[in-house]
Amino acid sequence: MGLITLTFHGNLVDFLPRDKIHSSLQVTFTHKTAVKHIIESLGVPHPEIGRIECNHQRVDLMYSIQDQDAIDVYPHNPGDQRFESLPPRLVLDNHLGKLTDYLRLLGFDAVYARDWTDDVIAQFTFDENRILLTRDRGLLKRKIVKIGHCVRADIPAEQLAEVITLFNLEPLITPFQRCPRCNGKLKPVDKDQIIEELLPLTRKYYDEFSRCQSCGQIYWKGTHFENMQKLFAPYTGNAKENL
Numbered sequence: 524m525g526l527i528t529l530t531f532h533g534n535l536v537d538f539l540p541r542d543k544i545h546s547s548l549q550v551t552f553t554h555k556t557a558v559k560h561i562i563e564s565l566g567v568p569h570p571e572i573g574r575i576e577c578n579h580q581r582v583d584l585m586y587s588i589q590d591q592d593a594i595d596v597y598p599h600n601p602g603d604q605r606f607e608s609l610p611p612r613l614v615l616d617n618h619l620g621k622l623t624d625y626l627r628l629l630g631f632d633a634v635y636a637r638d639w640t641d642d643v644i645a646q647f648t649f650d651e652n653r654i655l656l657t658r659d660r661g662l663l664k665r666k667i668v669k670i671g672h673c674v675r676a677d678i679p680a681e682q683l684a685e686v687i688t689l690f691n692l693e694p695l696i697t698p699f700q701r702c703p704r705c706n707g708k709l710k711p712v713d714k715d716q717i718i719e720e721l722l723p724l725t726r727k728y729y730d731e732f733s734r735c736q737s738c739g740q741i742y743w744k745g746t747h748f749e750n751m752q753k754l755f756a757p758y759t760g761n762a763k764e765n766l
C-alpha cells in the first residue's frame with residue numbers, strides 16, 4: 524500500500540479529466556507496479572511521453588513505483604524523436620483521411636488504415652516500424668505501438684502543422700512526388716503518351732504531367748495543385764516542386 528503524486532506537464536494534460544488538469548494527482552496503490560501502468564490508467568498513452576522523473580531523477584516507463592514518490596511526466600519536445608528509417612513512414616487511422624492526403628503530397632509514405640481493425644493497425648505499425656497517427660487513445664496504449672501521436676487538432680491543415688512540428692518533418696519534405704490517392708510514386712510522363720486520356724480543356728491548357736506508378740492516375744498543375752501549393756507554402760520554402 525502506498526501513495527504517489529503525479530504531475531503531468533505540457534500537452535499531456537489534454538488526456539486528463541477536465542477537473543484534474545491544473546493539479547498534481549495523488550494515486551494510491553496496493554502493490555508495486557510499473558509507472559507506465561499508472562500513467563496509462565489516468566488516460567495518457569505511453570507514446571506521448573517524452574520523459575519521466577521520479578523525485579527529480581530520470582526513470583523509464585518500467586520504473587517500479589515506491590511509496591511517497593513524486594513523479595513528473597513530460598511530453599516529447601518537438602523534433603526529439605529519432606527514427607530508424609528516414610524519412611519516417613506513417614500509418615493513419617480512418618479519422619485522418621485528409622491528413623493522409625496532405626502527407627502523401629508532401630512526399631511521405633503514409634498508409635491510410637481505413638476500415639482496419641485496431642489489432643491490424645497496431646501490428647502493421649510494429650511490423651513496418653511506422654509512426655502511428657490516430658485519434659484513438661486506446662489504440663496508442665497498445666504495448667507494441669512504440670512511436671505514435673494522438674492528433675489533437677480538428678482541422679486537417681492544423682493537423683498537418685501539428686505533425687510536422689512534433690516529428691520535425693519539414694527538412695524531409697519532397698512535395699508532389701507521391702500519389703494522394705494510393706501512396707504510389709509519381710513520375711513525369713510525356714503529354715503525347717497520355718493525350719487520349721485527357722479531357723479536352725486539360726489537353727488544351729496543360730503541357731506538363733505526371734503519372735502514378737501504382738494506380739495510373741494522371742496529375743497536372745491545375746487549380747487543385749495551386750491550392751495545395753498555397754497550403755504547403757509555410758513548409759516547402761524553396762523546396763523544389765516536381766510534378
Ligand SMILES: [Zn+2]
Pocket residue numbers: 702703704705706707735736737738739740
Ligand atoms: Zn496512385
